[in-house]
Amino acid sequence: xxxxxxxxxxxxxxxxxxxxxxxxxxxxxxxxxxxxxxxxxxxxxxxxxxxxxxxxxxxxxxxxxxxxxxxxxxxxxxxxxxxxxxxxxxxxxxxxxxxxxxxxxxxxxxxxxxxxxxxxxxxxxxxxxxxxxxxxxxxxxxxxxxxxxxxxxxxxxxxxxxxxxxxxxxxxxxxxxxxxxxxxxxxxxxxxxxxxxxxxxxxxxxxxxxxxxxxxxxxxxxxxxxxxxxxxxxxxxxxxxxxxxxxxxxxxxxxxxxxxxxxxxxxxxxxxxxxxxxxxxxxxxxxxxxxxxxxxxxxxxxxxxxxxxxxxxxxxxxxxxxxxxxxxxxxxxxxxxxxxxxxxxxxxxxxxxxxxxxxxxxxxxxxxxxxxxxxxxxxxxxxxxxxxxxxxxxxxxxxxxxxxxxxxxxxxxxxxxxxxxxxxxxxxxxxxxxxxxxxxxxxxxxx
Amino acid sequence: xxxxxxxxxxxxxxxxxxxxxxxxxxxxxxxxxxxxxxxxxxxxxxxxxxxxxxxxxxxxxxxxxxxxxxxxxxxxxxxxxxxxxxxxxxxxxxxxxxxxxxxxxxxxxxxxxxxxxxxxxxxxxxx
Numbered sequence: 001x002x003x004x005x006x007x008x009x010x011x012x013x014x015x016x017x018x019x020x021x022x023x024x025x026x027x028x029x030x031x032x033x034x035x036x037x038x039x040x041x042x043x044x045x046x047x048x049x050x051x052x053x054x055x056x057x058x059x060x061x062x063x064x065x066x067x068x069x070x071x072x073x074x075x076x077x078x079x080x081x082x083x084x085x086x087x088x089x090x091x092x093x094x095x096x097x098x099x100x101x102x103x104x105x106x107x108x109x110x111x112x113x114x115x116x117x118x119x120x121x122x123x124x125x126x127x128x129x130x131x132x133x134x135x136x137x138x139x140x141x142x143x144x145x146x147x148x149x150x151x152x153x154x155x156x157x158x159x160x161x162x163x164x165x166x167x168x169x170x171x172x173x174x175x176x177x178x179x180x181x182x183x184x185x186x187x188x189x190x191x192x193x194x195x196x197x198x199x200x201x202x203x204x205x206x207x208x209x210x211x212x213x214x215x216x217x218x219x220x221x222x223x224x225x226x227x228x229x230x231x232x233x234x235x236x237x238x239x240x241x242x243x244x245x246x247x248x249x250x251x252x253x254x255x256x257x258x259x260x261x262x263x264x265x266x267x268x269x270x271x272x273x274x275x276x277x278x279x280x281x282x283x284x285x286x287x288x289x290x291x292x293x294x295x296x297x298x299x300x301x302x303x304x305x306x307x308x309x310x311x312x313x314x315x316x317x318x319x320x321x322x323x324x325x326x327x328x329x330x331x332x333x334x335x336x337x338x339x340x341x342x343x344x345x346x347x348x349x350x351x352x353x354x355x356x357x358x359x360x361x362x363x364x365x366x367x368x369x370x371x372x373x374x375x376x377x378x379x380x381x382x383x384x385x386x387x388x389x390x391x392x393x394x395x396x397x398x399x400x401x402x403x404x405x406x407x408x409x410x411x412x413x414x415x416x417x418x419x420x421x422x423x424x425x426x427x428x429x430x431x432x433x434x435x436x437x438x439x440x441x442x443x444x445x446x447x
Numbered sequence: 448x449x450x451x452x453x454x455x456x457x458x459x460x461x462x463x464x465x466x467x468x469x470x471x472x473x474x475x476x477x478x479x480x481x482x483x484x485x486x487x488x489x490x491x492x493x494x495x496x497x498x499x500x501x502x503x504x505x506x507x508x509x510x511x512x513x514x515x516x517x518x519x520x521x522x523x524x525x526x527x528x529x530x531x532x533x534x535x536x537x538x539x540x541x542x543x544x545x546x547x548x549x550x551x552x553x554x555x556x557x558x559x560x561x562x563x564x565x566x567x568x569x570x571x572x573x574x
Binding site: 020028029030031032033044063067070071228230231232270274276277278279280282283284287288290291295298299300301302401434438 | 453454456458459460461462482483484518520521522536537538540541543544545547548563
């Protein structure tokens with residue numbers, strides 16, 4: 001048995017899942033190992049020493065062992081087996097423009113049976129990174145001694161922070177994202193309360209991952225440390241948060257400070273979002289590691305805290321009428337609300353006038369719409385069918401210096417004045433969403 | 448390419464070079480554009496009003512002005528005579544790592560105007 005203090009190897013704990021990304025008709029669906037595998041890919045990418053202890057269905061065991069071995073994981077332990085479900089997750093929005101719409105097959109039939117492989121004679125680890133799942137966290141106790149530190153990424157299957165206590169082990173880091181159920185059910189109106197609840201558990205650092213708005217690290221008695229996001233073209237955001245946590249913990253284990261841990265974690269997770277090719281991912285990580293922390297700090301990024309977004313009102317300029325197909329508009333609205341922005345829909349707020357309305361009614365509605373536009377800090381235009389009202393609203397906003405993002409899915413308004421006048425014009429909703437974050441972030445540039 | 452299709456786990460390290468072509472419509476993990484360091488791009492610069500060029504000339508550089516990309520805290524488009532024209536948006540920050548890895552970028556101004564907010568757009572390509 002090896003003492004914890006002699007080891008710098010991290011133990012990663014979680015479920016092995018099969019991620020299936022459902023692609024549009026005409027493109028092949030994408031399948032890869034997910035769950036704890038995302039963090040393992042990260043550890044491989046930055047050459048960290050790691051072992052894993054996993055929960056998985058028995059049919060996946062051989063494939064997972066082989067795959068993890070290819071990532072340099074020499075010690076693959078099975079905590080237990082998932083029964084009643086294949087651990088297959090269907091993903092319908094891999095770029096997380098809105099809710100990722102995970103569909104875990106047979107999730108209500110799922111159960112866990114402990115493996116007899118794990119006993120008190122297993123190796124002990126100084127640092128354990130846990131991604132909770134359908135297994136009791138106490139099952140990892142054999143891997144811990146009194147000096148072990150736990151780092152827990154609370155994405156799923158945790159309803160209360162108190163469930164995270166494991167024996168006498170020190171809770172070093174807790175990661176929570178704005179998409180986690182625990183956050184959405186309990187804390188989304190009160191961010192400070194999570195930090196306070198973590199502090200009550202003795203957590204050294206609480207890392208709040210705010211998606212495209214960056215992340216913040218809360219430590220007792222200190223101001224939150226902001227970590228701006230590095231937004232690029234998102235290819236697949238599944239597992240990005242896991243890579244963040246893995247890189248952060250790897251830095252702490254190497255005794256790098258919290259600031260460096262956070263900055264390196266942002267870089268690695270950004271790289272993971274921009275490719276599903278593991279070799280390309282590794283190359284991106286290697287390149288970013290050649291930059292110093294100071295270099296990366298100076299470069300800046302996008303920081304837009306979750307709770308601030310509620311105060312940011314976004315005007316939807318679109319033919320938002322009940323007689324047209326509003327699916328593109330609804331997607332935008334859903335996406336902006338998912339990211340906690342306040343969405344203002346003039347047609348919903350001020351009414352939809354019937355054809356042949358009096359000039360007085362038209363004037364009154366126009367005045368109200370313009371008043372609403374002036375209250376907003378950004379205009380998000382969706383100019384379906386070259387709608388003249390939408391284009392007028394875009395023009396007014398440009399003239400008044402209100403940032404304008406034009407999402408033109410059908411490329412109906414690919415026109416000089418629209419394309420060159422708007423801050424961003426694209427038929428890609430991911431690009432438009434990034435523009436919203438960048439334009440509205442405190443460090444965002446409007447000029 | 449990355450994992451494609453659903454027949455097997457294919458995204459092993461080192462699989463990029465030996466997995467052959469991807470299926471129709473599949474995505475190669477890079478958005479079909481290869482290594483991001485090797486891409487040419489057009490970009491609207493930021494902070495043009497506060498740039499060295501604008502301050503000293505009280506205008507923007509004309510279309511056709513040659514520029515190079517410089518990493519000086521931010522990523523900056525600079526004329527060949529050393530005047531800063533504007534910063535690149537932070538979405539291009541990955542280029543700093545590309546430059547550290549040996550890539551360099553040259554280009555030219557493709558549009559410029561002075562209004563309430565000065566605007567300059569440049570085309571860059573790796574050298």
